[in-house]
Amino acid sequence: MNKNFDRSIKSLSVLLGVFIALIAILFGGLLYLKQNPEALRNQANEGLVEISEENNDLITDGIHVATGFVDDEHLQVVIQNCTSCHSAKLVTQNRMSKEGWKATIKWMQETQNLWDLGQNEAKIVSYLAKNYAPKNQGRRAHIEVAEWYELK
Ligand code: HEC
Structure with missing residues (x-):
């Protein structure tokens, strides 16, 4: 019983670790995009990010990001x-x-x-x-x- 409990605590903490890492990557990515319109444009061109209301007016290097x-x-x-x-x-x-x-x-x-x-x-x-x-x-x-x- 105790052993099983130990094991599940262990796997739980591993899961938690993975979860936290994923969140960190996600937030890091979002932060990067926010501060790097060039990256956003490239991602938009490749269809990797949706152009939303929020970034619809974005213009970088004289190009309207949402339409090109x-x-x-x-x-x-x-x-x-x-x-x-x-x-x-x-x-x-x-x-x-x-x-x-x-x-x-x-x-x-x-x-x-x-x-x-x-x-x-x-x-x-x-x-x-x-x-x-x-x-x-x-x-x-x-x-x-x-x-x-x-x-x-
Ligand atoms: C009511 C729908 C509609 C709107 C609005 C529209 N187009 Fe089109 N357009 C089309 C269709 C349909 C085609 C043919 C698409 C195809 O061949 O796959 C086309 C084709 C084109 C082509 C390619 C022509 C060719 O010779 O291959 C260009 C350039 C173009 N449109 C420019 C414009 C511009 C500029 C505007 C804004 C004034 C505009 N379109 C608005 C329907 C529209």
């Missing part, structure tokens, strides 16, 4: 109108001119039930054309040839 949108004028209008049907990634992975963005919006309105954006359309297009413009595609750099050789 560039932080700029009219960001909120874009979030309100462009993230309810599809992921913001579908927007941010595209690069278009002003005309291109206008055409994409028109296409969504004609075929995907996108609503009339009213006065917001100009704001959205200007935000998109500024932050998601086509990247300059110059010619590639010259190839540096160290030594010519003759084909045989």
Whole structure:
């Protein structure tokens, strides 16, 4: 009886130890995330943490963490109108001119039930054309040839 009691006390304390360690890890992790928005963004990108009300407005390095949108004028209008049907990634992975963005919006309105954006359309297009413009595609750099050789 006494032995059994001893044993259960022992396993109980082991369990307690494990439990305390887990709590410590959890709190440590939370504390780390709280003080490290960069880490939070990476975790959010990997789908490891949910974006909550609390961290929804978080902006790090000019990026709105919850959506990945560039932080700029009219960001909120874009979030309100462009993230309810599809992921913001579908927007941010595209690069278009002003005309291109206008055409994409028109296409969504004609075929995907996108609503009339009213006065917001100009704001959205200007935000998109500024932050998601086509990247300059110059010619590639010259190839540096160290030594010519003759084909045989
Ligand atoms: C009413 C729903 C809806 C809303 C709101 C919406 N879209 Fe879309 N959008 C779609 C659908 C549906 C597709 C097609 C998705 C697919 O191909 O998987 C799409 C596709 C896209 C594409 C990809 C187009 C392509 O050629 O592949 C872009 C870019 C895009 N949307 C941008 C936006 C922007 C910017 C806004 C905000 C003005 C917006 N969307 C709001 C429904 C919507």
